[in-house]
Amino acid sequence: MEKRTQYMEKRIEYLEEVNRFTLDALEMAASLGDFQTSINKLEDTSVILEETGSRIQGLIQFEAIAFFLVDEANHEFFLASTQPKNYRSYIQNEVDFLIDNGTFAWALREKRPVIISSKTYEKRLIIHVMATSSRIRGMFVGLLGEGDTDIPDISLSLLSIILFNSSNAVESFELYNMIREITKSLERKENYRMLFQAAPDGVEVLDARGNIVDCNRTHQTLVKHNYEEIIGRPATEFFSDNSKALFTKKFSVLIETGYVEGEVELICSDGSTLPVWRKEKAIYDENKGFVGAVIYNRDMSMHKQAEEERRNLEAQLHRAQKMEAIGALAGGVAHDLNNILSGLVSIPELLLMQIPEENPLRKSILTIQRSGEKAAAIVQDLLTLARRGVVVSDIVNLNHVTSNYLMSPEYERLKSFHYNVEFETHLEKELFNIVGSPVHLSQTVMNLISNAAEAMPDGGKILISTENRYVDRPITGYDDVKEGDYVVLSVSDTGVGISREDIERIFEPFYTKKVMGQSGTGLGMAVVWGTVKDHNGYIDIKSTEGKGTIIRVYFPATREELARKKTKRPPETYLGNGETILVVDDVEEQRDIASQILTHLNYSVTTVSSGEEAVEYMKNNSADLLVLDMIMDPGIDGLETYKRILELHPGQKAIIVSGFSETERVKEVQRLGGGAYVKKPYLSEKIGIAVRDELSGNAGRPEENK
Ligand code: ADP
Numbered sequence: 001m002e003k004r005t006q007y008m009e010k011r012i013e014y015l016e017e018v019n020r021f022t023l024d025a026l027e028m029a030a031s032l033g034d035f036q037t038s039i040n041k042l043e044d045t046s047v048i049l050e051e052t053g054s055r056i057q058g059l060i061q062f063e064a065i066a067f068f069l070v071d072e073a074n075h076e077f078f079l080a081s082t083q084p085k086n087y088r089s090y091i092q093n094e095v096d097f098l099i100d101n102g103t104f105a106w107a108l109r110e111k112r113p114v115i116i117s118s119k120t121y122e123k124r125l126i127i128h129v130m131a132t133s134s135r136i137r138g139m140f141v142g143l144l145g146e147g148d149t150d151i152p153d154i155s156l157s158l159l160s161i162i163l164f165n166s167s168n169a170v171e172s173f174e175l176y177n178m179i180r181e182i183t184k185s186l187e188r189k190e191n192y193r194m195l196f197q198a199a200p201d202g203v204e205v206l207d208a209r210g211n212i213v214d215c216n217r218t219h220q221t222l223v224k225h226n227y228e229e230i231i232g233r234p235a236t237e238f239f240s241d242n243s244k245a246l247f248t249k250k251f252s253v254l255i256e257t258g259y260v261e262g263e264v265e266l267i268c269s270d271g272s273t274l275p276v277w278r279k280e281k282a283i284y285d286e287n288k289g290f291v292g293a294v295i296y297n298r299d300m301s302m303h304k305q306a307e308e309e310r311r312n313l314e315a316q317l318h319r320a321q322k323m324e325a326i327g328a329l330a331g332g333v334a335h336d337l338n339n340i341l342s343g344l345v346s347i348p349e350l351l352l353m354q355i356p357e358e359n360p361l362r363k364s365i366l367t368i369q370r371s372g373e374k375a376a377a378i379v380q381d382l383l384t385l386a387r388r389g390v391v392v393s394d395i396v397n398l399n400h401v402t403s404n405y406l407m408s409p410e411y412e413r414l415k416s417f418h419y420n421v422e423f424e425t426h427l428e429k430e431l432f433n434i435v436g437s438p439v440h441l442s443q444t445v446m447n448l449i450s451n452a453a454e455a456m457p458d459g460g461k462i463l464i465s466t467e468n469r470y471v472d473r474p475i476t477g478y479d480d481v482k483e484g485d486y487v488v489l490s491v492s493d494t495g496v497g498i499s500r501e502d503i504e505r506i507f508e509p510f511y512t513k514k515v516m517g518q519s520g521t522g523l524g525m526a527v528v529w530g531t532v533k534d535h536n537g538y539i540d541i542k543s544t545e546g547k548g549t550i551i552r553v554y555f556p557a558t559r560e561e562l563a564r565k566k567t568k569r570p571p572e573t574y575l576g577n578g579e580t581i582l583v584v585d586d587v588e589e590q591r592d593i594a595s596q597i598l599t600h601l602n603y604s605v606t607t608v609s610s611g612e613e614a615v616e617y618m619k620n621n622s623a624d625l626l627v628l629d630m631i632m633d634p635g636i637d638g639l640e641t642y643k644r645i646l647e648l649h650p651g652q653k654a655i656i657v658s659g660f661s662e663t664e665r666v667k668e669v670q671r672l673g674g675g676a677y678v679k680k681p682y683l684s685e686k687i688g689i690a691v692r693d694e695l696s697g698n699a700g701r702p703e704e705n706k
């Protein structure tokens with residue numbers, strides 16, 4: 001295009017040069033003025049032809065004149081102008097005749113005035129080719145009047161000059177016109193360029209090999225590169241590895257089908273990645289050959305962020321729902337399970353009271369008792385998940401919790417299963433205390449360590465450490481962290497690691513990658529999560545797949561000193577004096593346990609198996625104290641029973657025994673005058689003291705027992 005323009009400009013220059021020369025000659029010879037000074041401003045050729053006509057008329061007296069021009073499109077002559085206008089068909093007629101008889105063609109070659117008679121021989125015509133030095137542009141036709149005389153040669157010569165001049169003017173005009181067209185289309189292109197630059201999407205133009213040949217400013221902003229850094233490089237060089245793998249395949253699809261789209265991660269100059277929705281449209285030449293593509297990249301980061309937020313919320317909701325389900329489940333089984341466990345915890349104690357010190361059976365019974373206590377602790381885990389019954393008010397030292405675990409038979413067993421795992425501990429000497437629940441913390445330590453060991457089937461190293469740490473910056477995964485002193489327990493391993501997706505899920509109850517029921521229950525991390533949450537702590541997990549994992553749990557430190565170890569109260573201090581006690585419990589073993597313990601403590605015990613039965617019994621009897629189970633499906637519960645008995649015996653003393661932690665209903669019983677609340681499973685000391693205190697009237701406002 002540009003070459004052509006240049007050529008035409010040269011040509012115009014040349015033509016104008018010639019024009020000027022001819023004009024000078026004209027001016028000198030015939031003092032005819034220049035009529036083409038402003039050709040570039042003309043709308044069309046009619047002005048040139050008019051001007052030419054009037055000058056020719058000044059030279060020779062014609063009855064009519066006409067100009068035929070060559071149509072650039074089909075190279076045919078057409079009648080462009082006739083003066084006067086009503087001669088149009090007459091002249092057209094004459095010329096058709098001249099064309100037919102060959103005169104016209106002959107005149108074209110002559111390049112000088114040709115004088116011929118009209119069709120009917122009445123008149124004469126002068127026809128003269130209009131040509132520049134290189135091209136024929138048209139034909140001048142002049143009709144001489146009836147009485148015309150001979151025309152002087154000079155006039156005919158000047159006619160040639162004027163027509164040559166006029167032809168040049170017509171050609172100049174046409175060239176100008178073309179340039180004008182080209183300029184216009186260039187302007188249009190500039191407009192397109194503006195649209196290209198202003199597009200809200202990053203636009204790339206690729207050649208057939210996929211190299212970037214052009215891109216707009218939006219694209220430069222997106223990838224934070226300037227134009228020069230982008231142009232010439234393969235488009236895929238700006239892709240993340242994942243996207244590369246995906247989109248190299250798509251290029252052949254693009255060539256074949258003409259269009260592909262998909263999500264791509266672009267790499268920016270600062271190394272950050274930008275998610276974009278990428279639309280690629282192929283460009284083909286007229287032979288359907290693939291010549292390149294136009295690409296639109298739409299920034300998806302905002303969209304992604306919103307999407308991620310939505311997913312997070314969904315995950316949170318999902319987790320909450322799962323926790324809730326677990327809660328319901330745990331709550332449901334805890335009651336029954338606790339009753340069963342009571343047998344394991346309480347009966348051995350009763351047995352131990354009766355078996356002499358030196359009896360070898362004592363050891364086995366002690367083992368049964370300890371197992372029962374552990375099972376009770378697991379039920380507590382379920383309750384932790386249910387976020388109920390959690391007590392976090394003891395002053396605890398994580399070093400003690402940790403070393404207790406490291407001295408436990410469970411730890412020995414873990415080590416024997418994982419003989420190829422090396423254990424190392426670094427406990428900070430002056431570790432702060434924390435406020436919490438030793439059972440749950442111990443469970444947390446145990447779960448973290450056993451998970452670490454299980455993550456290393458081929459052996460490795462576990463490092464267990466504690467430290468005091470002042471936290472003043474965010475912990476991964478938490479938006480706001482309370483600044484202050486924390487005690488941090490870290491367990492690191494050199495195991496298989498956890499993938500990013502799994503990290504999200506490992507805290508879900510029952511989420512396990514291990515064989516369910518065999519090594520995994522999927523409850524471990526859920527307990528850790530619940531515990532940490534209950535203790536107002538934080539969990540930080542850093543993991544590299546194939547390398548290992550470090551899990552840090554943060555607990556707020558306290559300056560309080562450890563509570564002095566509670567001394568056991570000797571049973572003599574809570575013996576009864578034969579007072580009457582009515583035990584209300586729907587489970588037989590529970591009634592037996594309570595009955596045995598209390599009988600042993602010198603009370604007179606009666607048992608009934610439902611609230612309704614208790615009310616019935618109290619109509620004709622009395623009791624110094626009620627031991628009330630709270631939940632007795634399907635009958636009335638402890639609260640209802642107490643209310644009905646209070647109507648019969650105002651001021652009736654009672655204590656509550658339940659597997660559940662304090663609920664509104666327990667508190668209601670206490671508001672009505674019921675005494676202590678004893679959580680199942682219980683040792684004789686606990687229920688003994690509660691009963692004694694209640695009967696002696698020095699119970700005070702009872703707290704949940706610990
Ligand atoms: P379980 O141990 O019964 O599978 P957990 O809740 O304790 O259940 O753990 C859930 C899952 O979290 C495990 O199955 C395991 O895939 C993953 N996990 C936990 N700790 C680690 C660790 N230190 N290294 C690798 N994976 C772990």
Ligand code: MG
Pocket residue numbers: 447450451520521522524525
């Ligand atoms: Mg586990």
